[in-house]
Amino acid sequence: MSDARPVLWTPTREQADATRMAAFTRWLKDKKGLEFANFNALWTWSTTEIEDFWSAIVEYFDIRFSTPPECVLKERVMPGAEWFPGARLNFAEHMLRQAEKTPDATALIVQSETFGTSELSWRELSDRVTSVAAHLKRLGVEQGDRVVAILPNTETALIACLATASIGAIWSLCAPDMGHVAILDRFRQIEPKLLIVQDGYVHAGKTIDKRAVVDTIRAGLPSLTATILVPFVATETGDMLRWSDLLSDKAAPDFVQVPFDQPLWIVYSSGTTGSPKPIVQGHGGVLLEGVKQSLHQDLSFEDRFCWLTSSGWIMWNAQMVALGQGATVAMFDGAPNHPDMMAVWRFVSDHRLTFFGAGAAFVTACVKAGIRPRDALDLGALRAIGVTGSPLTADGYDWVYDAVKRDVWLAPFSGGTDFCGAFVGGNPMLPVRAGEMQCRFLGNAVRAFDDEGRELVGEVGELVCTEPLPSMPLYFWGDRDGQRLHDSYFDAYPGVWRHGDWIEITPEGGAVIYGRSDATINRRGLRLGSAEIYQAVESLPEVLDSLVVDLEYLGQASFMPLFVVLAPDQELTDNIRDRIRESIRSTVSARFLPDEIVRIREVPRTLSGKKLEVPVKKILLGHDTAQVVNRDSMANPDSLDDIVPYAAARAAKPKDS
DSSP states (O other), X not given: OOOOOOEEEOOOXXXXXXXXXXXXXXXXXXXXXXXXXXXXXXXXXXXXXXHXXXXXXXXXXXXXXXXXXXXXXXXXXXXXXXXXXXXXXXXXXXXXXXXXXXXXXXXXXXEETTTEEEEEEHHHHHXXXXXXXXXXXXXXXXXXXXXXXXXXXXHHHHHHHHHHHHTTOEEEEEOTTSOHHHHHHHHHHHOXXXXXXXXXXXXXXXXXXXXXXXXXXXXXXXXXXXXXXXXXSOSOOTTSEEGGGGSOOOOOOOOOOEETTSEEEEEEOOOSSXXXXXXXXXXXXXXXXXXXXXXXXXXXTTOEEEEOOXXXXXXXXXXXXXXXXXXXXXXXXXXXXXXXXXXXXXXXHHTTOSEEEEEHHXXXXXXXXXXXXHHHSOOTTOOEEEEESSOOOHHHXXXXXXXXXXXXXXXXXXXXGGGTEEEEEOOTTSOEETTOXXXXXXXXXXXXXXXXXXXXXXXXXXXXXXXXXXXXXXXXXXXXXXHHXXXXXXXXXXXXXXXXXXXXXXXXXXXXXXXXXXXXXXXXXXXXXXXXXXXXXXXXXXXXEEEEOOBOOTTSOOBOEEEEEEOTXXXXXXXXXXXXXXXXXXXXXXGGOOSEEEEOSSOOBBTTSOBOHHHHHHHHTTOOHHHHOOGGGBSOGGGHHHHHHHHHHXXXXXXXX
């Protein structure tokens, strides 16, 4: 679709040879007699000989099956693939293996606005998981029971998750900043036995009291037999158990061995419209996807890793990738812009982090704030930066190399909550090109398809996966006939996973994500992902954020409004409108000039930071706001207060206006 993008960073031969990807490639040669001319050849093998590839992953990472599998994969089908049938293992056991090797080394660093800064050794982490697991069993929690939590991104949630997994129960987590309606929409579907909850927290220097919300949620979950409270606002726990009382037991770890496809946790679609999909993922599948991902993130026990995430985003779960490799996981719980946008970068510097990841929206906010971490902080330990959540613009790439660190590996990736993994992303052995992800992930048969299911290279198409993955959903909770699962991923191309993103696979094997395919801009027969328009608009210093939708009316030309969030000192003048149009005209095409430019205070976003393009489009097409978007599942529900009046005003206009 475009010429080769400029190279911003290339690993030295020494750097490339020292990576885990290189070590895995050497192991395949030495142990399996397999030699590959380049990464693309390795990827092709991993996606055609998938049974051999995943068997190699199990062996290379010493995955411990207490009972061996009958085979790797019964049949290559989607949905319904059965991986490693007969095998038994435990996810939590693998997450805590470093405690056997270096019990006194640091496992967790936690910086919390609510509770301050603390550290846990591997021994302390293992002991607390064991203690909580013993208490859960005494409370009657059994294999298959659901344990749910409303907790921030601190050690409490991680300990509770591993304790739940260790006894074969099923974990599910919501962030405390979610509204009670959104939380109940999720937890009611899975009928939990036990709830772990914190009654308040500090955010941006303000104490948020959640006691009334806790009472409402408990009342709305009649299946609960017990509640465990992490008190902050309250001094008394009432009829709830106190979390600290669960941490004192001394016992040997006892990891229940469960089938490979035993449910590990339930995660959810964004739930901004309709009922959130409760996605069930298994012990074995999540474990294998995670260890494989560690090759693409180049993680080992020597790393100090942080992903800036809330507990309501799948990247909270993805912290387990680093933990499972024995790395020190650093957890940041607080407002990333408090007291200023340098807060997180000070955290990176103070704790000598080697790998730092965040959503693309955070990087964009840093660009707009004009900060330059490299000028004020020692980032000498930082070797890699990860980005996901939405496409990172070329400007974002440039800012990292100009304002953060010149010799750093920038590794954006794209995947999904749906399978707790990534389709495309980083490879520490390859060059980094502006606006482009380096490769398709091993084992992930990712392709771009046109509407007829033909493969595209160098052109934009639907992101599909043509072979099954171990971490794909086992099922949706309550979806007895599997229809909802089928309709979510397999209705467009039978037997092929359709992810819902626009992607271009470059001739060299790289990838560019162009945004959600269900939010396509279609102007005079030419389709475009919204990401290219955002890059053009948000490159202007006057524009902090933007959202564009294309309203297609039957029998009428499309109407494309562009909503912009301006810098505090700016007004939406004719001059700024002209600058926005000229940027789109010069960097995208005159075909995609907006019909109207509208100022708003905030772009509506999900809790994970994604722009709500499709719900906004439906509101502007006249759908009932309450039916198309759940405000409690939004990061900023008040942002709709600018969209809804605009929609009403448009609806009141004559049809020919």
